[in-house]
Amino acid sequence: MAKRLSDWRMVYDEKYITSHYGEMSSYRRANGMQAHSGTDWARSLGTRIPAIAKGTIHKIQYSSVLGWVVVQTAMDKDGIIWYLGYCHMDKKPGYKVGQKLRKSQTVGILGNSGQSSGPHVHVTASRTLEGVFGVTSDKVDVYKLILANVKVPVRQKPVVAKAPEQAPVPEHTPTPEPEEAPARADVAPTLRPPRRRPPVKDISKLGRFWHLFSGKK
Numbered sequence: 446m447a448k449r450l451s452d453w454r455m456v457y458d459e460k461y462i463t464s465h466y467g468e469m470s471s472y473r474r475a476n477g478m479q480a481h482s483g484t485d486w487a488r489s490l491g492t493r494i495p496a497i498a499k500g501t502i503h504k505i506q507y508s509s510v511l512g513w514v515v516v517q518t519a520m521d522k523d524g525i526i527w528y529l530g531y532c533h534m535d536k537k538p539g540y541k542v543g544q545k546l547r548k549s550q551t552v553g554i555l556g557n558s559g560q561s562s563g564p565h566v567h568v569t570a571s572r573t574l575e576g577v578f579g580v581t582s583d584k585v586d587v588y589k590l591i592l593a594n595v596k597v598p599v600r601q602k603p604v605v606a607k608a609p610e611q612a613p614v615p616e617h618t619p620t621p622e623p624e625e626a627p628a629r630a631d632v633a634p635t636l637r638p639p640r641r642r643p644p645v646k647d648i649s650k651l652g653r654f655w656h657l658f659s660g661k662k
């Protein structure tokens with residue numbers, strides 16, 4: 446069986462990047478803005494935006510700040526689902542939520558909608574949908590995330606949160622000696638008081654009812 450590859454791609458060539466994630470320009474500082482929360486690629490208006498990875502259209506939304514935004518989901522090499530947001534699109538994309546995307550398929554048209562100083566696409570990545578639209582601390586550097594997922598083998602074991610399980614003991618494995626049990630010095634041993642029986646000094650005085658007190662049934 447061929448090894449599966451996590452095959453993501455950069456939106457455009459590196460030379461089109463005009464601002465990286467986390468950048469704090471003097472303009473941002475002067476205006477009390479947060480550090481840059483995504484990666485900007487600037488191309489001419491109307492350039493098609495290719496999908497970074499295969500996935501599903503998760504949300505299409507207009508915001509006064511980010512303009513037309515499309516959010517897709519994508520799985521990384523570790524089986525983790527990411528929300529990737531493409532912002533400032535030229536117009537509302539003709540997709541429906543739930544529609545599948547191939548890698549490189551046009552996810553929208555590059556624009557200048559929302560608070561944008563020129564045609565570019567602002568791309569963000571987050572583990573949550575809210576994070577795509579939220580502050581910088583909710584996101585990760587999408588550029589680095591893409592680099593980590595360009596043609597790399599997919600982890601074979603899926604990431605599933607599981608309570609630790611005891612390995613099944615084969616039939617012929619000898620039972621470990623008690624000394625091998627982990628020391629639990631921090632836990633006081635549970636002591637059960639011995640079962641009490643009513644004091645019966647002289648059962649002969651109880652006659653035929655002695656058994657009621659002796660614990661016999």
Ligand SMILES: [Zn+2]
Binds near residue numbers: 464481482483484568
């Ligand atoms: Zn940006």
